[in-house]
Amino acid sequence: MRVARPSWTTTYPGPRPQQGSHAAYAHHYVKDGLLPNLFPEGENEGLYHTADATMWFFHAVDRYLEHTKDEELLRDFYPTTANIIEQHQKGTRHNIRVDPADGLLSQGQEGYQLTWMDAKVDGWVVTPRRGKVVEINALWFNALRLMVEWSERMGKDARPYAAAEKAYASFNRRFWNAAEGCLFDLVDGEDDPAVMRPNQVFAISLKNPVLKRDKWEPVWRRCARNC
Numbered sequence: 001m002r003v004a005r006p007s008w009t010t011t012y013p014g015p016r017p018q019q020g021s022h023a024a025y026a027h028h029y030v031k032d033g034l035l036p037n038l039f040p041e042g043e044n045e046g047l048y049h050t051a052d053a054t055m056w057f058f059h060a061v062d063r064y065l066e067h068t069k070d071e072e073l074l075r076d077f078y079p080t081t082a083n084i085i086e087q088h089q090k091g092t093r094h095n096i097r098v099d100p101a102d103g104l105l106s107q108g109q110e111g112y113q114l115t116w117m118d119a120k121v122d123g124w125v126v127t128p129r130r131g132k133v134v135e136i137n138a139l140w141f142n143a144l145r146l147m148v149e150w151s152e153r154m155g156k157d158a159r160p161y162a163a164a165e166k167a168y169a170s171f172n173r174r175f176w177n178a179a180e181g182c183l184f185d186l187v188d189g190e191d192d193p194a195v196m197r198p199n200q201v202f203a204i205s206l207k208n209p210v211l212k213r214d215k216w217e218p219v220w221r222r223c224a225r226n227c
Helices: 006-010 021-029 053-066 071-090 134-154 164-176 197-205 211-224
Strands: none
Touching: 021 211, 053 071, 071 134, 134 164, 134 197, 197 211
16 A cells, blocks of 8 residues: 555645644655655564665655645655655665666665565565666656755755766667567566566656656556556
């Protein structure tokens, strides 16, 4: 189950939570630039076995801001989102890190399931997907572009997020599968990169699409036909 749905947070009719409570919540649970996929409960610590949950956080914040125009929340969250980007660029748990050679986000550690295809049976990770995964890099680019937008709105230095341009160029060069008219599932990984998965639609459906416009229709048609 996902932590939240957009409609739950954008249509709630009650008063805005106490100032700073959103930021305190996010800051408390973000560890090494990651949000947990399983929150702590009682004496059980949270699990940070995910490479995409933190990237979805940027999307969720943006959807909330678009609906509410809550600039105060943006000020609350900005230090946390900036830290998240920094931690990913330096490298964090489970080999989640930006490859300086191409600006793409890589992830993967033996024995851990870090993407949404997170089935694990008796220690066996069914779909490891270690490497540079298509939807995670679509989310990474979106997060960088959102940070540029938010930095400009906040009067902050947006230069650290110019890495979005490198990621964009690398994604379009490395993920496009010309033979099949769609996107590879991953690059620089251990699994078959040509596996056809619907995850690739996030490259065209997020606020800041990472795939060039002329490739959208082929991807959509291929996903509609095969996924």
